[in-house]
Amino acid sequence: MRSSPFLDFPRFSGRLHDARTATVLGRLLGVAVVVCFGTGLISHCLQQPPGWLTNTLPSRPVWGYRLTQGLHVASGIAAVPLLLAKLWTVYPRLFARPVVRSLRHGLERASVAVLVAAALFQLFSGMLNTAQWYPWPFAFVPVHFAVAQLLLGALLLHLAVKWPQIRAHWGRKSEGTLTLPAAEGPDRRSLLTAVTAAVGAVTLTTVGQSFTPLKRFDLLAPRHPDHGPQGLPVNRTAARAGVSAAELRDWRLTVAGPEPYRLTLAELRAMPQYEVELPIACVEGWSKSAHWSGVRILDLLDRAGARTGARVRVVSLEQHGAYRVMEMGRTHARDPLTLLALCLNGEVLSADHGYPARIIAPNRPGVLQTKWVSRVEAR
Incomplete structure (x- = not known):
């Protein structure tokens, strides 16, 4: 008896939904997330310092906060196309069956769900904050900071669980990449070139709001440094x-x-x-x-x-x-x-x-x- 076509799950034959592509994009995304988290931590400590730190926060260099917060927003915006590309690479795994193969596999999938949800929330709520639009009932700053810690924890857990696969596909000559079809090299380079162009475009058209030498390219940022x-x-x-x-x-x-x-x-x-x-x-x-x-x-x-x-x-x-x-x-x-x-x-x-x-x-x-x-x- 044949099964109904409506009950069949999708089958993905594209060459770039693979571990090597996911690892390459993950490296780039990881850099953006680390920079965004680190500079966000500095911003939070300057805005709402704990009592023991208040008297020791430095007043120099005078441009310190300008640099760190500019990097925070720029890296957050750059992470958006990287995250979307990463999710595109790995989304076929959502259709893998059985959904849960073991307790360890179930915990792994749950941690990935937390990681993806936290990343999407952080990036898109942060972008809405740059436009000062808050379509939610909670205070942005404490929630954004709390979810950032959740995101970091989920990321560290994900790296620990996936480290064997990440290591196997880390470099071009890594063990896990030797059996891939030769055609995937040019295809992967094309994908990475497109993603890099997207990151460059969104950065160039927004970073001028803080890096004023590029202010004439400030087309997509909600603020222009000369307007006011x-x-x-x-x-x-x-x-x-x-x-x-x-x-x-x-x-x-x-x-x-x-x-x-x-x-x-x-x-x-x-x-x-x-x-x-x-x-x-x-x-x-x-x-x-x-x-x-x-x-x-x-x-x-x-x-x-x-x-x-x-x-x-x-x-x-x-x-x-x-x-x-x-x-x-x-x-x-x-x-x-x-x-x-x-x-x-x-x-x-x-x-x-x-x-x-x-x-x-x-x-x-x-x-x-x-x-x-x-x-x-x-x-």
């Missing part, structure tokens, strides 16, 4: 932050410490002013250097009688948001480049850039460069 008030992009406007004109009109800066005081904007401008050139770099991947001028945070702290080792708490006029209150460790607070900025590129700050005063500090995520500062506390 005063020549600098803005993520959160004054209107969106709920900062009203009345609050700005009656603004006073409160500096809390052993000798607290308050300052008007005119009194702030009468203090010694310093100019620095620092990049502002956001977690979404864009960054750009600009000229800032204002009062050094260390001068404000010294006037308040703050101790040298004091940490700083900065409060914004912003009505809501996860970063309306910001903590700054001793290293950043005492760095002479850290300013309460009053001007940007020679002009008074616009409302969307934090008028009347905002924080600008070296080697810090943009979300911690607090705008519309109303209070500085030495703790």
Whole structure:
């Protein structure tokens, strides 16, 4: 009795659904994942440092966060075509029967399911974050960080289980590659060339948002480094932050410490002013250097009688948001480049850039460069 054609499982005869191709693509994908995870860990520690690390986070090099976060977003975007190519190579195994041959095989398939699900979630949720679109009910940052750890664990488990097959197909002259048909060499090279071209294309058309020499190719990135008030992009406007004109009109800066005081904007401008050139770099991947001028945070702290080792708490006029209150460790607070900025590129700050005063500090995520500062506390 013949079986129904509707019950037959697909049969794959393509030459590139093989272990050698999967290994080559896996190597490239692994590099992208490791770079993305490592730079993401740096970003998380700078954004939400554990208490014991707050006072020791470095403020130099000034471009440190700009580099690591640019690499984080670029490697994440580059990993998308690599992951899709890798999944295309191995997807016929979804149709292998029996589904589970043993307990070990069942655990292996379950770990692969976790690995694939975590990788897809990380890459595509990260891309949505670059566009600041959050179609989910949970907070992005803690969930993204937690799933990154899950992804790393699943990847290490997968490598441990598959290491014999990976080693057998690692090099061109490896044992597992000697019996492959000769025609697969040119076909594989064509596939890898196409994947490399795709990675190059998505990188070239997005990396300009942080690597400004390539900004003229910035076609697919959600931000262009030159687009925005005063020549600098803005993520959160004054209107969106709920900062009203009345609050700005009656603004006073409160500096809390052993000798607290308050300052008007005119009194702030009468203090010694310093100019620095620092990049502002956001977690979404864009960054750009600009000229800032204002009062050094260390001068404000010294006037308040703050101790040298004091940490700083900065409060914004912003009505809501996860970063309306910001903590700054001793290293950043005492760095002479850290300013309460009053001007940007020679002009008074616009409302969307934090008028009347905002924080600008070296080697810090943009979300911690607090705008519309109303209070500085030495703790």
